[in-house]
């Protein structure tokens with residue numbers, strides 16, 4: 215069920231500037247949410263762009279045994295969908311048309327003839343899954359930031375990928391919509407989708423992800439289950455904060471930040 219992603223000795227960068235260097239991970243398994251975390255400028259978005267094929271990568275990169283680095287962009291786009299941080303522009307398209315447009319414009323669907331009625335049916339199903347049918351006919355220009363983020367997620371879901379890469383999909387959402395989106399992604403993962411999400415909210419990552427990858431300065435700091443990776447030592451080293459990590463009564467991790475980590479100068 216689902217395709218596992220394997221990353222070995224991966225380098226991703228911009229021209230000669232290397233951002234991700236020598237990254238080797240445990241197999242990123244389908245069927246659960248993997249959260250990619252780390253401080254600002256750690257290289258999280260760069261890694262997702264490299265995985266999606268939007269910028270060059272070198273090393274070893276396979277999805278379900280397919281060598282992604284040897285694949286044409288169109289073939290790779292049929293397997294992988296990337297939702298960037300940037301939200302849909304303030305265009306005059308309605309939400310429904312924006313979802314249909316995302317399907318038609320993708321390299322993944324070029325050359326295929328899918329009847330418009332079928333694409334429309336799919337778009338309505340995605341809107342229902344995300345609980346946003348009420349804004350189906352609203353112009354995107356009139357939506358709030360959070361609503362536009364839901365539309366961006368809907369556009370990504372239109373392409374039915376094997377690997378879904380999401381760059382901070384909950385950053386503009388209120389608490390209820392965060393839960394709804396994470397629950398929807400968890401349900402998709404349970405159906406066999408491989409879901410990799412960049413998240414800044416470590417409590418959200420701990421609650422919903424099966425596996426965490428902690429990046430620091432373009433390198434792997436640690437990976438594993440949330441309870442193994444979110445520790446005071448990791449928070450001090452990677453985020454430079456002093457924090458306590460506790461279990462709430464429901465068994466979920468809670469992070470209480472006390473302040474900046476002591477700099478540890480000479481005593």
Ligand SMILES: Nc1ncnc2c1ncn2[C@@H]1O[C@H](COP(=O)(O)OP(=O)(O)OP(=O)(O)O)[C@@H](O)[C@H]1O
Nearest residue numbers: 228231233252253254255256257258259260261412
């Ligand atoms: N288009 C680009 N060209 C050159 N360097 C870039 C480009 N985009 C990002 N970088 C650099 O790559 C490094 C990692 O940036 P990236 O956006 O991947 O980090 P991030 O972990 O996603 O950060 P954030 O949490 O702030 O979104 C940064 O030093 C940044 O300046």
